[in-house]
Amino acid sequence: MKLEDRKYILNALVKNAKTTAADLAEQLGASEQEVAAEIADLEKQNIIRGYHALVNEDNLHDKPVKAIIEVRVRPEREGGFDRIARRLSNFPQVTALYLMSGGYDLMIEVRGADLNEVASFVSSKLATIDGVLSTATHFLLKKYKESGIMLLEEERDERLKIVP
Amino acid sequence: MSDSRSCRDFVAPHIAVLPKSGIRYFFDLVNTMSDVISLGIGEPDFVSPWSVCEGAMYSLERGRTSYTSNLGLLSLRKAICDYVAEEFGVRYAPENECLVTVGVSEAFDLAIRAITSPGDEIVYHEPCYVSYGTEIRMSHGVPVPVCTYEKNLFALDPADLEKAVTPRTRAIILNFPCNPTGAVLTDEQMRDIAKIAVKYDLAVIADHIYSELHYDDRPMHTVAALPGMRERTIFLHGFSKAFAMTGFRIGYACGPNSIVDAMMKIHQYAMLCAPTTAQYGAEEALKSARPDMHRMVAEYKGRRNVIVSRFNEMGLSCFNPQGAFYVFPNITSTGLNSQDFAVRLLQSKRVAVVPGNAFGACGEGYVRCSYATSLEDIRTAMDRIAEFLDDLKAGKA
Numbered sequence: 001m002k003l004e005d006r007k008y009i010l011n012a013l014v015k016n017a018k019t020t021a022a023d024l025a026e027q028l029g030a031s032e033q034e035v036a037a038e039i040a041d042l043e044k045q046n047i048i049r050g051y052h053a054l055v056n057e058d059n060l061h062d063k064p065v066k067a068i069i070e071v072r073v074r075p076e077r078e079g080g081f082d083r084i085a086r087r088l089s090n091f092p093q094v095t096a097l098y099l100m101s102g103g104y105d106l107m108i109e110v111r112g113a114d115l116n117e118v119a120s121f122v123s124s125k126l127a128t129i130d131g132v133l134s135t136a137t138h139f140l141l142k143k144y145k146e147s148g149i150m151l152l153e154e155e156r157d158e159r160l161k162i163v164p
Numbered sequence: 165m166s167d168s169r170s171c172r173d174f175v176a177p178h179i180a181v182l183p184k185s186g187i188r189y190f191f192d193l194v195n196t197m198s199d200v201i202s203l204g205i206g207e208p209d210f211v212s213p214w215s216v217c218e219g220a221m222y223s224l225e226r227g228r229t230s231y232t233s234n235l236g237l238l239s240l241r242k243a244i245c246d247y248v249a250e251e252f253g254v255r256y257a258p259e260n261e262c263l264v265t266v267g268v269s270e271a272f273d274l275a276i277r278a279i280t281s282p283g284d285e286i287v288y289h290e291p292c293y294v295s296y297g298t299e300i301r302m303s304h305g306v307p308v309p310v311c312t313y314e315k316n317l318f319a320l321d322p323a324d325l326e327k328a329v330t331p332r333t334r335a336i337i338l339n340f341p342c343n344p345t346g347a348v349l350t351d352e353q354m355r356d357i358a359k360i361a362v363k364y365d366l367a368v369i370a371d372h373i374y375s376e377l378h379y380d381d382r383p384m385h386t387v388a389a390l391p392g393m394r395e396r397t398i399f400l401h402g403f404s405k406a407f408a409m410t411g412f413r414i415g416y417a418c419g420p421n422s423i424v425d426a427m428m429k430i431h432q433y434a435m436l437c438a439p440t441t442a443q444y445g446a447e448e449a450l451k452s453a454r455p456d457m458h459r460m461v462a463e464y465k466g467r468r469n470v471i472v473s474r475f476n477e478m479g480l481s482c483f484n485p486q487g488a489f490y491v492f493p494n495i496t497s498t499g500l501n502s503q504d505f506a507v508r509l510l511q512s513k514r515v516a517v518v519p520g521n522a523f524g525a526c527g528e529g530y531v532r533c534s535y536a537t538s539l540e541d542i543r544t545a546m547d548r549i550a551e552f553l554d555d556l557k558a559g560k561a
């Protein structure tokens with residue numbers, strides 16, 4: 001498939017993971033099989049790593065608590081940050097983890113049922129790990145945009161119904 | 165009650181005889197209904213790129229709210245001339261060969277007024293944008309439409325064009341990619357048209373408003389780049405379609421200094437300058453919004469593929485247009501004329517399309533459908549049109 005079409009498929013799936021191969025085939029003027037094969041290939045090459053629902057937790061009853069934690073760690077002579085990062089990644093509370101340039105080393109996104117759960121994860125798990133030098137925890141108050149999607153209800157501009 | 169005979173009629177006869185746009189009646193009808201999916205909208209469904217809006221706001225924050233030079237901001241004209249040179253291969257001087265206008269609408273009006281003397285004939289292809297014929301008549305010119313046909317993919321046949329040329333012919337108007345058909349010209353057709361313009365010493369008004377929206381894998385092209393053409397072409401373009409900036413109302417005209425100067429004279433007295441805030445937005449568009457534009461074009465292409473294949477599947481022959489965001493399916497197989505087709509489709513299925521004859525007599529037998537609307541709406545509209553055809557066959561619609 002042309003690179004341009006492959007990009008088209010990726011963009012469409014990033015926007016809506018439920019877009020079907022049949023839908024995409026119609027948009028690309030290709031066969032459903034061709035598109036399915038292309039998607040399979042993207043998955044096989046680990047370019048597509050999964051398909052998620054984008055949830056606006058603000059609208060949930062038992063809305064979970066999220067925090068971003070800046071962590072400074074002591075890198076190891078061999079492997080640098082990788083070993084400790086892998087270890088931290090294993091905690092189910094950790095939903096994202098990045099190595100950062102700048103004033104701290106790891107940025108961890110943590111999720112818990114309530115404030116206590118997150119606080120106790122930080123104090124009893126994270127901070128006690130050998131090599132963790134310091135932590136700074138920031139609780140998320142409100143989400144405006146995630147994964148490129150605006151989460152606020154927006155009014156749409158009403159176009160005229162017929163325009164020459 | 166006022167007696168119409170007692171009111172003195174001040175309207176000039178040549179204006180009084182102008183028809184109201186054929187779209188107008190239909191527009192009023194659509195507006196009485198709710199729950200309509202409209203494929204009748206000739207403007208992008210995307211909001212203007214954020215960087216453009218932001219650029220306009222920033223100019224306001226800095227208090228840039230005075231008039232600009234009549235020609236438009238020099239920095240914008242420079243950016244426009246660079247863009248045109250880079251993308252179309254024709255170089256214009258920002259100082260005196262480029263004029264920023266209130267949309268292509270104003271640029272077109274200026275071009276026609278600048279070159280037309282009473283009785284001059286202006287040749288253009290139909291079906292076409294609704295303003296062409298009436299604009300010519302407002303300048304006391306004589307509109308000379310030349311039909312284009314589905315069998316030629318609605319391109320202007322150079323032989324038909326040449327037949328329409330007379331000693332009174334002053335200019336040719338070209339709009340490819342075309343509203344309402346989505347047609348484009350091949351390189352060969354464009355060359356032959358250029359030769360006719362040179363042979364009969366005609367001006368060419370090239371309306372490039374849809375140029376970026378093309379789906380063949382070739383670069384944009386303009387008749388102005390062909391031999392002998394730069395000196396006779398008025399190159400019109402704008403930001404409305406490619407950058408989804410219809411409400412900003414910015415367009416431009418590039419051409420030889422003598423013509424631009426004449427257009428500028430009219431513009432200076434009639435308009436003074438294009439809106440300043442919008443000019444800053446346009447400058448930002450050229451600086452940073454080209455990736456947004458490419459993303460929109462990719463999306464239009466996907467929608468075009470869907471709408472064209474759906475029409476053909478349901479048995480309305482629809483050629484695959486290579487540009488703009490319109491398809492122009494042939495509805496003669498239904499036995500209805502365009503007007504009846506559109507009205508009955510609207511009333512029974514709540515889908516609005518524009519009757520082809522609103523774009524000239526030879527648009528009869530076709531309807532214009534814009535795919536500048538969400539894929540979801542396009543699919544629902546196509547389902548409803550297919551139902552409508554079934555109802556017609558069963559004698560129910």
Ligand SMILES: Cc1ncc(COP(=O)(O)O)c(C=O)c1O
Nearest residue numbers: 164267268269293343402404415
């Ligand atoms: C062919 C054509 N020319 C000109 C215009 C006017 O565009 P603008 O918004 O730049 O005035 C349109 C708008 O629909 C059009 O389709």
